[in-house]
Amino acid sequence: MDSEIVQENDILQDDILIEKHKRGKFEGFRFYANKNTTDDQTTAAQISAENENLTLAFSKRAARFCASANGDFTLSSDGIVRWIGQPVGQLAATEDFLKPKLIILADTQLTGEARDNVVKRLERFITFHFEIALKPLFDLRGAEGLTDSTSNLASQLVNSLGVIPRREIATVVKNLDQESRAVLRRLGVRFGAFHIYIAGMLKPAPAQAVTLLWNLQNEGHDQTGLGEIFAALSAGRTSLVVDPSYNRQFYQLAGYRILGQRAVRIDILERLANLIRPALHWKQGNEPKPDGAYDGKSFFVTPTMMSILGANGTDMEEILKGLGYQSHAISSVFFEQNLLQNKTSSHTCTIAQDVPAAECVGDQWQVMGISSTQEKKEALPTYVTQSDTLDCLPAAEPVGDFAKQKRVVAEEKVVLLWRYNHHHRLPKNNERSGYRGQNKKSKPFKKEANIQENSSRETTPHTRHSHKANKQHSKRSNHQLSQREKRPNPDSPFAKLAALRDQLIREKDKDAHTFSSKGH
Template sequence: HERLTQRFVDRRTSVLMRRLRENAMLEAEINAAGDVLVEGQHVGSLQGFRFTPDPGAAGEAAKTLNAAALKALAGEFEARATRVFDAVDDAFALANDGVIRWLGEPLAKITAGAGILSPTCRILADEQLTGAALDKVKQRLDLWLGQHVKKLLGPLEVLEKGEGLEGTTRGVAFQIAEELGVLDRTRVAKEIKAFSQEDRGALRKLGVRFGAYHIYLPLLLKPAPRSLAALLWALHHGGLDHVKGLDEVPHLAASGRTSFTADAEIPKGFYRAAGFRVCGERVVRVDILERLADLIRPAIAYRPGASAGEPPPGAADAEGFVVTVAMTSLTGCSGEAFSSILKSLNYVPAQRPGPAITAPLIPAAATEP
């Protein structure tokens, strides 16, 4: 077998060496799998603008194959650069590993820019991609990346610029943008307390919702915007190679999970950028946490003998509330897991006698017919 392989390598090498000595134009053929054939001889593979020599060759044979490939691929690099430059936006995609791919082939990796919403990209290419061809690829990918961020996180760019906003309102808008659309309310509690209705209205017009725990943009909680936001957060907090959760957290978010078990090795800030909050042993989607607060708030506020109307679900006969199925269904967990969520929100579990209120203790206010 080794003798046959050597004979094949020698024959392949001799064919290519003869063509190189003749200084002839070498014809390169690249199949759908990326295999590169020069003058009918397999010399390696090409992905994007990176050539990998055939690992089966060594010594002089490897040098010959590489020289033949580089000479034959010079024209292919130029042609590919033109095709990339002319490609439609749908031909490109950004994956959770931070790599921009063109028709599935890696072309660049995103890097941190001047601002969190303005990433740049580093071209993944051999030295043979130079001059005008390199400029074409870089220009097209920079344009696509900017449009991609605008398409998925455009409302944040509006908040960052703050046009039409003044003073404290503009400052809060900027913080929302810097936190990629999910801002812990405690960070701006003082400012929000001083807001007028006009201030709140101005931010609501820009898609902002004021929740019990977060100031956020509901429309940006979809998987695609949050996946991009998580990437951008990672770029500015250690880099893509040093932040755990880049693949699994967006995957869990895309699966529709409203909560899942927290991983202590994943930064809380990364979870927040992905649209979640660490609550005890669970990680809960921020809009689900706000809906949970909307269920708990009226149950706590109800006072038997003082509140009119039907008691809300979960109302108790004293201070506090009773956990309902609706509450646990929201988060997709119960028992100790759900209890850890409530504890993280500063609720203290207590065993008290008596059932939840099931009927009003004072009549509802009469209504006109």
């Protein structure tokens, strides 16, 4: 930083003035001398004076550094601590994931008490930064009065950085009583349908701090996509399209779970579970039908589900499959008819229960009933005539390729119904518990081997059904042979009619042959 020349031996922020000449510049606690001020004829007294002034400058700079507020310090994603934009320290990994080691960046002229004070001030800032950013994790780590089961779960949550798939610790969660769950809930733990997680760890500041610590442990130098992912997280994006050029660990460290081509936030997946749960447990009765409910055993995707995830129909299929749901397709016509039938039946039941039928009494009601009956009888022939006239008209038959294409599209329209697959297994390297590991590359798809396997499956029948199939086939063939062997009685009228028919056919063929021979 360039500054104006002032009194002799004065210090201006980063520039050092000795005998009214600039001798160099500070950057943090490192001094860089100006090359153009070097003089071979510099006396020993001048060098000594310069060193004394430089030591004094370091001491004054250290005092100013220790008096700075926390707002003057920043910690970048590469682990470098900066003071007013200048590097003064570097973080390094230790055995304790949450407590990195500090390396001070300073010249040897910073010695003694001044150096100790600088180190202490840096350590206070680092401690303050991580304890504030990762407060939910530190609170859970230092919680007192936990039982063995709750302490075990708390330890696993801390080691997995705040998120564990529920299936991995299903037995532990099942054995927790309500009191233990209440204790963990007060510490910020949430028991979701898909994950056990600390809600406070899904915010941008904790996610950035966790990512920094993970980079220190894994010596991550390639940070491609890190800025874009955290920018989307800060903007409140509930899901992102997965970029294959980005490190997949960054999505998971930011609180997203990769499902198909999209990465969805953990808490948003739990909101999706809250929409699915009532649809799967719905029973037709007095309670209102929840959105997405079909028959109480399966559900269909609704616009609300797609809206909170920011996904389309194809994305929803991949997301639900990744969460452990399986689908089966039904015709859209049958689907709409079933929904209409359920809606009509529930509406009819409500009307029948809530509104009793009106009872007609008195002479006036009888007169009105007779007149209305006569009006209906008079209007009936006209209606029947119109319907008969319309029925006489032939239905328009679509022709051409456009009509065929339209018909095919209508036939292919289906609706997917979803239900949970209890035998679904989670992928090994797609969860937050594996953040410190590396994802294995997927094996290339062997198309030829797959085709041969499918052809072998088609040609070789399943052994369990082969006996039944052969038995049914033999029954059908025996039945056909018995039908062929049965001949009608020649004295029956059916046999005589068949003989007469055959005789007429032979005579007709004979006449046609005679006519063709005469023509030649």
